[in-house]
Amino acid sequence: MPNQHLARGILLAAIALAFGLGALRYNMGSLVHAGPGLFPLLLSGLLLVLALITIVQSRFLEAEPLDFNLKNIALIMLALGGFVIISEYVAMIFGIAFLVFVASLAGSSHSWKRSLQVTVALIVVAFIFQKFLGLHLRLI
């Protein structure tokens, strides 16, 4: 298992480098007339320092294991992605059904009947939102 502290430092460093190297592509300007790249570069520099501190610190702190449960987060991402694609190309009510049925697989127990009930209830809520709150939902 990778060490949590070290992983944190590496993630921070990666974010700092991504933004810092990206910022180099923009005009820096000077301190008096800052260009678009200056502020992000300063920030990512600071973040990189913090990342290095975290990495150094991880050598002194007790290692904590990193545990990931990929299944649940993957199912949720799949549900959301499917919702977007189906709503875009078919209709939002089918998107809602997909969202509920796929997300329910991540629950501790799942039954088709209950998912169907939740789907119907949420579609009713969506229609209420559309009618009374004036949201522009393309439900059908």
Next chain:
Amino acid sequence: MEMLQNLAFGFEHALTIQNLAYCALGCVVGTVIGLLPGLGPLATISLLLPLTYSIPTDSALIMLAGIYYGAQYGDSVSAITMKIPHASSIVACIDGYQMTLKGKTGLALFTAGVSSFIGGTVAIVVLASLAPTLGQVGLLFGPADYCALMLLGFMCVSIVTTGSLVSGLAMCLIGVLLGQIGTDVETGVQRFTFNIHALIDGVSLVSVALGCFGIAEIAKNLDAREERTPFNGKIHLMPTWGEFKRIIPSALRGSAVGSLLGILPGGGPTIAQFAAYAVDKKVSKYRDEIGSGCIEGVAGQAAADEAAARTSFIPLMSLGIPENAVMALMMAAFIIKGVQPGPNMLSKHPDLFWGLVASMWIGNCFLLILNVPLVRFWLSVFKIPYNVLFPSILFFCCIGTYSVNNNLDDVIVTAAFGCLGYMFMRLSMDPAPLMLGFILGPMLEEYFRRAMILSRGSFEVFVTRPISATLIALMVLLVAGQLFFTVRGIRAGRRSDLEPAQPV
């Protein structure tokens, strides 16, 4: 006297039927989400932000504020009856749950409700008297001072929420960097957009909040796989006179502590309740009983919790700088509604300011009714299984992000932040500072640029202006303190490693 006049003026605005209805709605929603696991005030306020577009400004703000302080009440109910800790009710789990084990649930709930009411009332007096004065101070702040204040706020929030300056500050910086995505206001250059259409206007606040707090939290709860049994015990609410008398002093102490800590940068309900509990443990007449389920252990922290939730509006409304993540979100709500919080808010929108303050007291009354006589009704909320709840929350997250721009691409951005938020959570990185950084980021950049223009590119301005010099000195103290504790912690850790190696 002037304060009374102002408050009367505020009540005139808050007591319209429409505003009363929105205040009640906010309190009800707040209580429910306070009770439910997996949906905090941050996620709920951002969820409801797009829905408030069609509501008048004062009603919308009154409702959102109601959600925030209502959630504090709801939190303590679930903490007392079922020991479910939310971020802001960890302390209520100690004595409150002990009282439930002793069969005194009703008394604990009554104590928490009444103390919260007292705390809220005291805080409103503080708010009404202090905010205008502090607003005058706010006018003295220059760009450099604002920069220093925001940085100090970042540091305080980092220490308070994560306990570690480095990881909290890193999260703040990530937030500020995420705020850089989009079109640069001053030069019109697109930064970090990768030519993706959805990113030209920047990442929407709702996406970040719902991703990091809504979706990530759901994934975390699903990983934990805990099924909670609803509370079925008896609730006897009315206390005896002797018990009632014990509530008052402790609640007043808590109110004072909470009001004070609510104002400080980085402060807020979470730290206030710990402080109030500690104070009660030191000075209460019944201090020996605290920890084993006594009134003082519940009253003080509940009052502090509620008081701090309200006084944290002071820095926002007088200086225009939010001091914690929820307040940052409130600031975003103000701005969406076309109101710039800050020193000028009181003179430009007095009706809004005093109306909001007055509505807080009205909300206080609503919450007292909702949470003391009607508490049994709320406990039935727990009978909804999480397997029904979480697909619904996901649905609301989708609808919430979609309705900001009526754009499905935003839902993808939200999902991406959900993934990122889950990763942060698994690495024990608290997303609250990220939220604060994200909202304050654009402001920080603007003030930084202005300060640099005024000082002709010299950093000296930060130490020559008295206000910012003081703030910088405070920051140095914080860093030094943190360094001291870290080094001591490492040394202590080494010593304990060495000890078992020595022969006995």
